[in-house]
Amino acid sequence: DVVVFGGGLAGCECAIHLGMEGKRVHLVEMRDQLAPDANVRHRPLLLKEIDKYVTVHTGYKGLEVTAEGIWCEDSNGEKVLVPGTSVICALGQRSRTDVVEALMDTAPYVRVIGDASRVSTITNAVYWGHHAALDI
Incomplete structure (x- = not known):
């Protein structure tokens, strides 16, 4: 089993x-x-x-x-x-906001996407990533 x-x-x-x-x-x-x-x-x-x-x-x-x-x-x-x-x-997960905060000032432009922003689906992560790339 x-x-x-x-x-x-x-x-x-x-x-x-x-x-x-x-x-x-x-x-x-x-x-x-x-x-x-x-x-x-x-x-x-x-x-x-x-x-x-x-x-x-x-x-x-x-x-x-x-x-x-x-x-x-x-x-x-x-x-x-x-x-x-x-x-x-196959348990759920939580966003690691502490890690996100530590990386916010490491580049001129930082966009938080995917599970780092909010735990969701791969479809949403790809969508958010695409739009973040368009903003660069």
Whole structure:
């Protein structure tokens, strides 16, 4: 069994890929909804594939990774083991504003884009990068 820890777009796509390879996949997500960051037209197709290949555990807060899998707390506060001999971490991230601030005066023109500005999608990062380049 494989546990994918994080049910955003990247975690869902990873879980589907592993399921299609024949692995038994468990997807653990703290929120009640999978892939809220997915495109509105892509998400329904993604969820169909999830239903086909993946065992989903939403509302589960990860507590500890062990050799047996991930110990989680469900929405009722119960401690539950999601079994797996391999764990893939696909958790969200936060912007590192301290690093951004340290670099602001290192060049005549600095534009903060992508996850350094606000955690988002690769599509948004490319869009912001393109427009930053146009401003140079």
